[in-house]
Amino acid sequence: LEMFLFAVNHLYSSGQMLLDYPRLLGPSEALVKDVVEFLCEISNPNNQSILLRLFKQGDRQKVLGVSSLLKGGEVGYFPRVITPSDEGDLECEASVQNISRTIPTVSQPLPFRVIEPVEGAEVVYSGPNELFEGRNLELNCTVKAGNHLSFKWRHNARLVSPSLFHRIKDDHLLIYRATSKDSGAYRCEVTNRFNETKVFSSNSSEVVITVKDLVSEPSILVTVLKEEDHSYSAVVTCQTDRGHLPITFLLYGTTGLISNLTAVDRHAAFKVPLVLDRHLGWLQCQANNGDQTTHSQWLPLKVEKVGGPVSIQSQYDMAENYAIIGLRFYCKAAKGTHPRFQWFLNQTLLSHRGSFYYVFDQLPEQSILLVSVGRRSAGTYHCEVSDSFDNTTAISSKRHHVDKEVLNRLPVFVVAIVFGCFTMVIVLVSFCCLFGALFREFHRGGNVYPQICFCFMQAEHEDSLLHLSSAVASDRKQTSKQKERCLNYRK
Template sequence: MFAYIFVIILGLCYCNTENSQLSLDRPRLYGPSEGLEKKAVDFRCELPNHPVNQSILYQLFRNDDREDVLGVYSSLGGEVATFPRMIKRVHEGDLVCVVSVQNNTEVNPTVSQTHSFKVIVPVKGAAIVHSGPTEINEGNKLELRCQLQDGTHVSYNWLLNGKLISPSPVHLVEDNRFMISGVTSEDSGSYRCMAVNIFNKTKVFTSNSSEVHINVKESVSEPDISFTVLKEGYQNYSAMVTCQSMRGAPPITFSLYNTMGLVSNVTTAERHANFKIPLIMDRLMGTFHCQANNSANTASSQHLPIKVVPVGGPVEMHYNYDMAENYAVIGLRFYCKAATGSHPHVKWYLNSTVLLRERGSFYYVFNQLPDQSVLLLSVRSDSAGTYHCEVSDSFDNSTAISSKRLYLDKEVLNRIPMFVQAVVFGCFAVMVLMVTSCCIIGVIYRRREYGEQSLLSLEMVKGVAAYEDDLSLSLYSEGNDELKIREDEFDQASDASLSEWHI
């Protein structure tokens, strides 16, 4: 029994030894990471610790397709297996090398790690595909696609008028597509796509498409509405209404409306149009607005009431001045305005000579408000003189109204006005009078105070003198009495002495 068990153990050890001798290590696959189509490339597969006297089969596969054998190599001596291949597109992907022992199915095959491989097919035949019209309205979407006849691993560049377009939130580039979410007039021009792929970081293949011209029709902007007055003969007036858009692709159709409806319309290649309507002075002719349309969009102007009031007086002219650090007047601003008038025209005069130009050597004229004109004047020796302004209707200058005339020069402007002088002198006189009055009142008060003090002192002196006299008299009376007493005493003593003497 023991011998039987020992034989079995020896047999198992022998089998394990045989199997361990035929175990295969993991092979290593290496080669280029990319190759050009129809060019030869060598892949190599190396098996560490090649079994002795064993024929090893090397096979090259794509990892995702183990049915299609890309290369086969058989080795008995342990050399590195080589797979020379003429590159096809089927070779792209993750490649693996599988090794196994030939004619021995008991040994499991081993697989190498994956080796990534790219097949570069040079680009060619680039062309832009655009299904929509080549003229589109502003704000619409534009989509272009770059189509190739052939090419792999391609990057795309888009050019407008020969300049590279940078991707942005508005200009999107996704693979071979170029999109603009909302076109503007700046997107008009010739588009071209350029397809590029690179082999081995050194060889660049490019294919440029032909240009496709895209015309973006600019939307018309909100028109401005205004009018001027025309005088045609005696007391015959018309209003020339102008509608004008600052932008927009022509042709543009302008339409004029009032509260009653459409007045007139016109289609023009310009960005403005004029409409003539009859006009009566001092009467509201209605409220008008205009519309502009160029098929891209329609825009409307603000509403404009049309009423013309002729110029009427009086005409007032006044001025403000600017001073330097030394308080000298260096500049003036004259203002001229008529009491009434919707379309005034102002002329400025110096010494009865009209200042024709808007800008002169020492002056500048501009209209601050529709009904007011301003003359800026630099105070110099040549700007001295008499100034006035005249206001007339811009459409009829036959009845001009003049303002009062005002003489100004540098000395007059910097002279202290009489009113200011009178105020200053009056204030000074009042101040002197107040000081003098205070002094007089003070003197009178002091005298009165000192007078009362003198009378009181005199009475006090008199009282003191009377008191002293009374005191003297009383003292004198007391002395006499005392003297009399002493005399009596003396007489009595003498009598006693005498009596004593006679005894």
């Protein structure tokens, strides 16, 4: 306040004139190339000729408009064709014409926004259109014209929402560690608004991105093929569960690369000469689809023919009433790397599944036959094992007879054990009863303390010797009487 009063006092003392502050009026928003008129009002009580100029705040070098007020005039007009550079805070400056002693006054700033309709949206991507999963995908959206823009991204026509792996910032889309699900067509939609009533938009053309799956670790499988000349070959199959096609498979042996094949499927087969019952080294599959090479486990190349004996083991399944309702047969061969199991009921070959049975192979170890016990399942079961590549020779197991009534009948030894236990219980109970009766008879008329008498007889001599002992006696004088009782009891 002191500085302001000092300036006013200085002006009056120096003879300079002080004008009122002007007021700038006009729209707060306009489109590019629109013709807009701004008004600048100022109080002119002294009927001065006033010069009004339109500036952008902070830039006095560029005059946006000029208006001269004749004596007594109070309103100046600034018609202008709007350009993008007009955006900012506008100010109206007033000064008295032809009088250098006047200090100009400036209006309050008028915020002014210029809207340029958006045009020419385009997706910019500098990377390859095909990339492998795990890489980052970065897209940018540019426009030829436009400001105050809003951006939307679409993937296969669906709106892309921000997430942990999809980061959106204005015209920038970053997909972190892209997967094959991120493959597809991308485009951006750009809009801007004027007065919240008119919307301008521009959609880019689509950019197609392909994210390839990395090839997974291959599996390796060996089957045996018998040729027409009775020789044998190993068919080695390499297979992957996932991976962008095509995939190049390579088969390696102990000495190096055996063969390679580029497949449009996720598997490939190689034929290798084979000698039965001999170890021919080790095999490994490798797979590559352009980014990385994966490896299978090393597999020994040894094919062993089936050999006996063939054994069958069984297990029972019981109901709550302990009745046998199911059987499980396990068939195993003593040796063989590529066995084929066959189950028979009364010499009839069983298929994989029936109304009362089910065959489950756990190759190459064993085959399991599940049987529901009943009238239809009664009969004699056995299994035969042969080589899967040569069924001319089959080894048979022992026969197992299945009958529901026989299975649920108690074995003789079980009946004998139960009857023997029952008889023993009866004997023990009878002995206890007899001993109790004799014990009461022996102690009849005695004192309240129990007397125990033990009689021992030695039959080796003609004259029997009787040894008596007594315990816990209340009166030692009664010992002779107790001996007499023992003798009478023995007679």
